[in-house]
Amino acid sequence: MNKLTEILATKAEEVAERRKSRSVTQLDAIDAGAVRGFAAALEKKIAAGGFGLIAEIKKASPSKGLIREDFNPADHARAYEAGGAACLSVLTDAPWFQGHEEFLIAARTACALPVLRKDFMIDPWQVAEARSIGADAILIIVAALDDGPMREIEAAALERGMDVLVEVHDEAELDRALTHLRSRLIGVNNRDLRTFETDLAVTERLAQRVPPGTLLVGESGIAAHADCQRLAWSGVHAFLVGESLMRQADVTAATRTLLEG
Numbered sequence: 001m002n003k004l005t006e007i008l009a010t011k012a013e014e015v016a017e018r019r020k021s022r023s024v025t026q027l028d029a030i031d032a033g034a035v036r037g038f039a040a041a042l043e044k045k046i047a048a049g050g051f052g053l054i055a056e057i058k059k060a061s062p063s064k065g066l067i068r069e070d071f072n073p074a075d076h077a078r079a080y081e082a083g084g085a086a087c088l089s090v091l092t093d094a095p096w097f098q099g100h101e102e103f104l105i106a107a108r109t110a111c112a113l114p115v116l117r118k119d120f121m122i123d124p125w126q127v128a129e130a131r132s133i134g135a136d137a138i139l140i141i142v143a144a145l146d147d148g149p150m151r152e153i154e155a156a157a158l159e160r161g162m163d164v165l166v167e168v169h170d171e172a173e174l175d176r177a178l179t180h181l182r183s184r185l186i187g188v189n190n191r192d193l194r195t196f197e198t199d200l201a202v203t204e205r206l207a208q209r210v211p212p213g214t215l216l217v218g219e220s221g222i223a224a225h226a227d228c229q230r231l232a233w234s235g236v237h238a239f240l241v242g243e244s245l246m247r248q249a250d251v252t253a254a255t256r257t258l259l260e261g
């Protein structure tokens with residue numbers, strides 16, 4: 001069984017359990033405040049001539065184990081914002097990433113940035129839960145879903161005013177996303193979630209295939225300003241970066257250096 005399949009099996013058990021405690025109606029009754037525009041924040045940075053950074057709060061990962069020992073999501077959120085990030089991504093999956101919903105709540109409360117709930121979405125119920133904790137955007141991993149569920153999850157997010165980051169890794173997934181989904185915020189994951197092999201050339205390749213009007217995000221394995229410049233040559237000006245920033249002592253300075261060189 002590959003890692004993505006393993007993660008999805010764990011997630012199905014987790015969601016089945018969590019659904020018992022609260023219905024969609026109960027979740028929707030929770031006032032999490034107004035949605036912060038996620039794609040709009042990226043577009044604003046890019047329109048101003050910079051890069052749009054989604055800075056990720058990631059304590060651990062299946063590929064690297066524990067990444068950050070002195071982990072404080074609120075401190076990280078403030079540091080990323082001060083360093084010039086446009087948005088945050090917060091891992092909430094517990095079994096594989098040592099994440100938690102409380103990390104998202106703490107991070108979002110500590111800053112004014114829009115926040116992506118980074119988790120494995122397999123059920124529209126999770127979208128209602130994501131909004132109830134304040135998430136402004138969710139992730140759809142095309143490799144994880146059939147067309148029908150993928151559309152339902154996207155619809156659940158859009159009807160709550162949230163943005164959807166649609167993640168693809170190859171041409172077939174990109175074509176499915178463009179055919180079946182409305183969101184034109186497309187993340188190209190340089191990491192193959194089945195093998196963990198990571199290669200920036202994946203974004204460069206798929207960037208040639210996207211139609212005008214797509215906001216493309218290069219994801220994973222980005223560690224330096226030179227990586228951002230390299231992807232910018234392919235027309236990609238937004239990035240999702242986790243590990244390389246999470247390992248830094250001075251997160252604000254590292255974020256600024258990543259963005260500005």
Ligand SMILES: O=C(O)c1ccccc1NCC(=O)[C@H](O)[C@H](O)COP(=O)(O)O
Nearest residue numbers: 061062063193219220221222241242243
């Ligand atoms: O990061 C992993 O090991 C991983 C394994 C299996 C599924 C997803 C995984 N990561 C999620 C991500 O897409 C990354 O956290 C994100 O793109 C940032 O990547 P990086 O900058 O390389 O931490």
